[in-house]
Amino acid sequence: MANTVTKEISYEDLKALLGKSQNLLLVDVRSKEEVDKGRIPGSVHIPLDTVEAAFSMQPEQFKAKYGVTKPPLDAPELVFHCQVGRRGGMATAKAHELGYVNARNYTGGYKEWSEKEGK
Template identity: 85%
Template sequence: MASSVTKDISYKDLKALLGQNQNLLLVDVRTKEEVDKGHIPGSVHIPVDTVEAAFAMAPEDFKCKYGVTKPPQDAPELVFHCQLGRRGLNATNKAHQLGYVNARNYAGGYKEWSEKEGK
């Protein structure tokens, strides 16, 4: 089934996941300055340059640092995003290299989200 998962997720699909899935981990890989200007509700801030180290952490260290449970490698709902899509894709690729087979990138990024949400 993992082969049917695409690496990108659309605004519509992400919006649906946010509304229904308690297990979704949405990771914002932008800088702190960008996040301070606005973020997708429920997202966790893990800057792109720390994604690899973060997802290599022991689960208890991850929970302590980020305040959320580290997802298992086969987690069905792990989504990364940035402002426009490039850093989110880099983070998604790093997660795949670490064995997170279902990790996806919200290619529209915060820019599309904020436009569609009217923020």
């Protein structure tokens, strides 16, 4: 059994990454209805039930579908988030199973983000 401890990232760390990193891929795994109400700038919407398929795609397919470059398995800055952390954790665990060793979950989710950002 692989180590199932989910790596996490805080609001402060995510905010800093969004400000400086060109390599960050922030994946929003919420439903389309939730995303339509507001999202973290720069995030890519890949619903939870499609995460496994998305991250199993060939890079060309991934780029065509999501408009961003598919991260390599050792991508240092791959972050998943949902509304309050649970689905983000599930997506992060799935990414780990697929070999994305550094995938992290933003546990505060969009709820915390929107509160801190005052939106």
